[in-house]
Amino acid sequence: MSKAKPSARKAINVGLLGIGTVGGGAFTVLSRNQEEIARRAGCAIAIKVVADQELDKARRLVGKRAAVTADAYEVIGNPDIDIVVELIGGTRVAKDLILKAIANGKHVVTANKALLAQHGNEIFAAAQKKDVMVAFEAAVGGGIPIIKSLREGLTANRIEWIAGIINGTSNFILSEMRENGASFEAALKEAQRRGYAEADPTFDVEGVDAAHKLTIMAAIGFGIPMQFKAAYTEGISKLTQEDIKYAEALGYRIKLLGITKRKAKGIELRVHPTLIPERRLIASVEGVMNAILVKGDAVGQTLYYGAGAGAEPTASAVVADLVDVARMLTADPGHRVPHLAFQPDQLSSVPILPMGEVETAYYLRMRVQDRPGVLADITRILADLQISIDAMVQKEPHEGEEQVDIVMLTHLAVEKNVNAAIAKIEKLPVVIGSVTRIRLEELS
Secondary structure, eight states: OOOOOOOOSOOEEEEEEOOSHHHHHHHHHHHHTHHHHHHHHTSOEEEEEEEOSOHHHHHHHHTTSSEEESOHHHHHTOTTOOEEEEOSOSSHHHHHHHHHHHHTTOEEEEOOHHHHHHHHHHHHHHHHHHTOOEEOGGGSSTTSOHHHIIIIITTTSOEEEEEEEOOHHHHHHHHHHHHHOOOHHHHHHHHHHTTSSOSSOHHHHTTHHHHHHHHHHHHHHHTOOOOGGGOEEOOSTTOOHHHHHHHHHTTEEEEEEEEEEEETTEEEEEEEEEEEETTSGGGGOOTTEEEEEEEETTTEEEEEEEEOSSHHHHHHHHHHHHHHHHHHTTSOGGGSOOTTSSOGGGOOOOOBOOGGGOEEEEEEEEEEEOOTTHHHHHHHHHHHTTOOEEEEEEOOOOTTOOEEEEEEEEOSEEHHHHHHHHHHHHHSTTEEEEEEEEEEOOOO
């Protein structure tokens, strides 16, 4: 059996900005699989320069295989570098570096979801003017090839909706709460102990990280500009054991979902805790794993599952982007896959729907005085606002108690009507405290 002939194409030189967890993983994967990657790309791809402010650490990781500098601007100004890989994170410095790299005619690979969600429109416009590529598979779902699937694999479809578990930290916390009966606080501490959650976990547990990723997927799925500021974001920090147990008793699991749907009046773009039927495959995704459901008109539902973070899973996506860029370097810019899957002059101006206009089903839990007529008062308020009940559980009070929990699942209802109903229910003298509201999606 003859050996594959080495490629005659010029080697691709890469400048790596940041050699932390993902950067180190990318360097390792590219070095380990160098021969295989060259066979796939049609040329050698090598990291020639690494920029990191921790010089000693960078030199230990890189050895003599690449030059090391503390100055990232030195890398993007280097005429020998073809592709810049940005893995430093943040938005201010990273944005400046990427825009300067583009201005210098360099292609860019990035895993920076916050940067793209907030400034992607500007970055892609700059790249288009300079005829360079910006690849960002690692920005969503770690090693799951969801960006490529949306941009290319599902390009024949009219995407109807996308729903995903796209933050591993929150999913781990919810798994701990359900499987081990932990409180939110205890589950968060365990996530921090294992290194899954940062010292300041706000972006993860309040849904901001998921909203960044959802913004990117919505733009690609529906051909709209990035609109992170229009995304509705609600986290998991207020979830309690009672709600997780009630949901399970009713045949549901609670997951932090990013959901975007195409509707007649606009696009839904929302992140929040969600009840989903336990029979759905995505309901069984536990721990730090990610999973994304995409519904297309031709293909139906497709499910993408895998590690949403970590050195080598995310590095897998970074290196895949490098190979994609290397393959397309000699292609006419007009024949490349557009950044957001649709041609730049064909992006839609369809609006993002305000959360009050969203229609979904709801889980409502309320604590009430155990008296005759209470249920009739509550159901009358719901009926007046066109909210019908699908299922209900009323717990019997313990001996000597005069208060009881009522849990209701509604049929589809408009959010603003549910908000109005909750406000009226909370004013009833027999209702104690606030009504807990969690949205419910059948995902069918």
